[in-house]
Amino acid sequence: MRNLSACEQLVKEAIKGDDSAFLQLIQLYKIDLYKTALSFLRSEEEALEAIQEVTYRAYKSIRTVRDASYFKTWLIRIMINYCNDQLKKEKRVVFSEEILSLQGTSENYNEMELKDAMLGLDERSQEIITLKYFQDMKIKDIALTLQCPEGTVKTWLNKALKALRNKLEGNGGDQRV
Amino acid sequence: MYEKEEEQLKNMYDNVQVPLDSLDEAIFAGFQKAKSEAKRKSRRKRWVFTLAAAAIILLGFFTSIRLSPAFANYITVIPGMEKLVDLIRDDKGKLLAVENDYYEKIGVSQEKNGIKLTLDGAIADENGLVLFYTLETKAKLEALQNKSVRLESLDGKKLDIGSISMGSSLYKGETTNSDMFEFYFQSPLAAKELELKVSVEGTNLKEEFTLKFNLTKEIQKKKSYTLNKTVTIEGQKIKFLNADVYPLRAAVHVKMDPKNTKRILSFEDLRLVDENGETWNKISNGTVSSNISPDEFILYLQSNYFQEPKKLYLVLNKLQAIDKDEVNVVVDPKKLQILKQPKGGHLSDLRVADNYLIFNFHTEKEFHYFLFSEIKDGNGERIESGSSYKSEGNEQRDAEIGVYIPDLEKQAGPISLELTAYPSWIKGNEKIKIK
Numbered sequence: 001m002r003n004l005s006a007c008e009q010l011v012k013e014a015i016k017g018d019d020s021a022f023l024q025l026i027q028l029y030k031i032d033l034y035k036t037a038l039s040f041l042r043s044e045e046e047a048l049e050a051i052q053e054v055t056y057r058a059y060k061s062i063r064t065v066r067d068a069s070y071f072k073t074w075l076i077r078i079m080i081n082y083c084n085d086q087l088k089k090e091k092r093v094v095f096s097e098e099i100l101s102l103q104g105t106s107e108n109y110n111e112m113e114l115k116d117a118m119l120g121l122d123e124r125s126q127e128i129i130t131l132k133y134f135q136d137m138k139i140k141d142i143a144l145t146l147q148c149p150e151g152t153v154k155t156w157l158n159k160a161l162k163a164l165r166n167k168l169e170g171n172g173g174d175q176r177v
Numbered sequence: 178m179y180e181k182e183e184e185q186l187k188n189m190y191d192n193v194q195v196p197l198d199s200l201d202e203a204i205f206a207g208f209q210k211a212k213s214e215a216k217r218k219s220r221r222k223r224w225v226f227t228l229a230a231a232a233i234i235l236l237g238f239f240t241s242i243r244l245s246p247a248f249a250n251y252i253t254v255i256p257g258m259e260k261l262v263d264l265i266r267d268d269k270g271k272l273l274a275v276e277n278d279y280y281e282k283i284g285v286s287q288e289k290n291g292i293k294l295t296l297d298g299a300i301a302d303e304n305g306l307v308l309f310y311t312l313e314t315k316a317k318l319e320a321l322q323n324k325s326v327r328l329e330s331l332d333g334k335k336l337d338i339g340s341i342s343m344g345s346s347l348y349k350g351e352t353t354n355s356d357m358f359e360f361y362f363q364s365p366l367a368a369k370e371l372e373l374k375v376s377v378e379g380t381n382l383k384e385e386f387t388l389k390f391n392l393t394k395e396i397q398k399k400k401s402y403t404l405n406k407t408v409t410i411e412g413q414k415i416k417f418l419n420a421d422v423y424p425l426r427a428a429v430h431v432k433m434d435p436k437n438t439k440r441i442l443s444f445e446d447l448r449l450v451d452e453n454g455e456t457w458n459k460i461s462n463g464t465v466s467s468n469i470s471p472d473e474f475i476l477y478l479q480s481n482y483f484q485e486p487k488k489l490y491l492v493l494n495k496l497q498a499i500d501k502d503e504v505n506v507v508v509d510p511k512k513l514q515i516l517k518q519p520k521g522g523h524l525s526d527l528r529v530a531d532n533y534l535i536f537n538f539h540t541e542k543e544f545h546y547f548l549f550s551e552i553k554d555g556n557g558e559r560i561e562s563g564s565s566y567k568s569e570g571n572e573q574r575d576a577e578i579g580v581y582i583p584d585l586e587k588q589a590g591p592i593s594l595e596l597t598a599y600p601s602w603i604k605g606n607e608k609i610k611i612k
Contacts, residue, residue, distance in 0.1 A: 019212075026204050034195055044196060048203040055207025114185055133186035161179040168182075 011068035022062060026055055029072055032135055033079050039118070039130045040083035050086070054079045073145040076135060080127055087123070117167040125160030132157060260355050261297065261309055267461045270480030271307070274300050274424045277483040281394045283308075287386045291315035294375060294386040297355070301392050302423040303365040303399055308358040308373065312347050321347035321379040326358050330368035331389065337364040340464055347377075361464065366396065399423045400482065402611050410496060410605035413437040417491065417609055424482045426460060429491065433472040440504050443497035443546065443598050444476050449611070451486030468550065468597065471504075489611040497546075498603045499596065506549070506594045510534060510582070516591055519599055524578075533579040534592070540574050546598030549580060555590015 007028070013021035026033075033054060037047035057078050065074055118126060131137045131145060139157075143150045261280070265271035274280060279300060286295035297309040306328070314321065323343045330336045344356035358373070369392050376385040404417040414434035421428045427449060433441050443466070449457040457479040459465050467475045481489070499519050506524065507517040513527045515536075526537040538548070552560045560582055582588060 019208075023204070023208065026208075030200050030204060031195055034200055035193055038193060044199075048196070048199050051200060051203040052207040052210075055204045056211045059208060059211035114189055129186060133183065136187075158178075161182055164182055165179065 007071070008068040011065060011071045014062055015065055015068075022059060025071065025075075026058070029075055032072070032076065035134050036076055036079045036130055037083060039134050040080070040126065041086060046086070050079065050082055054082055057082070070141075070144060073137070073141055076131070077145050080130070084123055084127075113168060117164050120167050121160060121163055124156060125163055128153065128156050128160050129164070260311075264309065264355060264357055268479050269457055270424070270426055270478075270482065271300060273480070273483040279394065279397070279424055279483070281392065283390050285388050285390050287388055289384045289386065290382075292321070292377065292384055294377075294388065296373065296388050296390055299390075299392060300425060301366060301394070302396055302425050303362075304421075304423045304428070305359065305361045305425045306366060306392075307425060308360075309355070310344065310358060310375075311353060311355045312377065313353045314347065315352075317350055317352055318347070318382075319380040320349050321377050321382075324376045324378045324383075325374075327374040328358075328360055329372045329374070331370040331372050332368055334368040335364075336366070336368055336371075337362050339363040339467070342464070359464075369393075397424050397482070404491075404609060404611065406609050408493075408605070408607045408609065410607065411439075411498075411603040413439050413441060413496075413498065413603060415441065420491070420611055422480055422482050424480055427457070427478040427480045427482075429476045429478065431474050431476060435472055437472075438501060439498040439603065440471060440501050441474075441496050441498050442596060444474075444493055445495045445497055445602070447476055447478065447491060447493045449478055449481055450490045450492050450608075451481065451484065452488040453486075455481075455484075455486075457481045486612075491609040491611060493607050494604060496603050496605075497598055497601060499599050499601050504596055506596060507591050508534065508594070509591050510585060510588050519596070519601065521599075521601065523600060529585060532583065532585045533581055534585065535580075536578045538576045538578050540600050542600075543574060544576075544598075544600050548578060548596055548598050549594040550597040551595040552580065552582065553593045553595075554588055555592070557593075560588075560592070 007025075010021045010025050010028075014025055030051065033051055034047055037050035037054075038044070041047050041050060054075070058075055061078075065071055118129065121129070127146070128142065131142045132139075137145070139150050139153050143153045146153065261275065262272070265275065280298055281300065282298045283296045284298070286293055288294075291314060293313045295311045295313070297311055299309065300307045312321065323346060326341055326343045328336060328338065328341075339361045340359075342357070342359040344358050345354065347354040358375075371390055371392065373388045373390070374385060375388075376383065400422040402420045402422075404419050407414055407416045409415075414437060416432045416434070418430040418432060420430070429447070431444070444459075447459060460477045460479060465477055467477075469475065503519040505517065506515065506519075508515050508527055510527075510529060513529065515524055515527050518524050523540055524536045524538055528535050538544075554560050580594065582592065
């Protein structure tokens, strides 16, 4: 378990301009950031570029952090904004290339199918699935990150999962083994 | 209901392999980029010329407020607006003006010898005009500085300019810089057809741009409130006369009792607060007050013009004040000595370069104010300084202050600089009802 108060202390020092505290924080959350980036951008190269840019943006705006206990959501939010901007900029369609090194296949849908289905979702659904399942965030924290009521988050999440299932069944229904 | 999907989604990302080394490289690269920019930015000077009343300038490079989600949505649908919002991020009033469609797109540009000045847009009210501009160069230049900014009326209606803020310079290695020219007027803006003349200077290069433009949006009338309330803080009496709220800023007129023992320099945390506790602070990067006399100010706050609060208060807790016999800093420009300064000894290392008197200024906490207004020579004659700067280092507790003195080497006697800000405070708890 991470020691939360130690973490908050780091955030406070980082806000005051302590560079090593800032770098420690990024180290602490780099895996979460990377996975978030990857779930949106799908290429290792782009995810790394995202890490660079988000480190830069976080450093520049560290002073806007209001509540140290929500530093992680603040950071993830910067990443999501960046990813959405990137996707909008490129307006690209990504097909399943050999992008990720993945092990094993799952029972029902294989992972490539799942990924493609994810990318076919609208921005909000992708965002909410990323926060809930990849970041393992609680509904309450997602609501805070997205600045909307918890009820709305639940509705969105349900819609996202429904859309995901529709995509999976529509696309790969008869390919399932 | 969706257990199967949920399970798979969770598994999917547990399996991702993370390239740890590349990750650390990326973090370091991002960090380096931010560091080098912070250094550069801290040297950026904002030049302000005051033509009329003495003004207090507050330099806030790093302040920022959060955008409302609604507004964030709004800006993303208009191309080019992110740039603009970056500039006004620390001013709720200007953000509200943009949000309420009070920003006017102009899009006039002129190109000369590979340098292009574009007037992107404007926000105008009776009291001020903010022009958003972008300066671009084809080649990377050493540096490009705005040397003069003039505004003229083309339709015969008089322009009564009080102050001009000239925007920041294009720095070495940059090929584009966006900023604002801000004009504030001493009588209401009536001219609609205008001409902007900007001259820029770099190494071995000087260009003047002339841009004609029209203001087409109807100018919103100010909202005026009469206050006439006196408050007493640590024995100092202050009377709030009235408040005028314009789209670009709110102006609060205050008068101090001449019998006060201290001179009030700045209403540091004066703010507007509505019935929901929403707060509008002082202008955080620009002119925060016009001083009619040492005892009479017009204070400028971020505007809530486009909100319609049911109740509105002025709230203050902290004022900058110094004893009346300490209001002047006196220096000897020949011996490079500071002869007199208030308690605290915040100023040091007086030096002279290119007709600038330069001080180091150290404080315990960040202090973003410019310090001086009127400057007098050894005979008590007023010196027209023209321009001054303050540049803040990374740490922000140490700054460099430069004051331009024409023909500095000819100044024989001690030079006296009147303080308009100083890190010394009186405290209280006052709430004044506006409506």
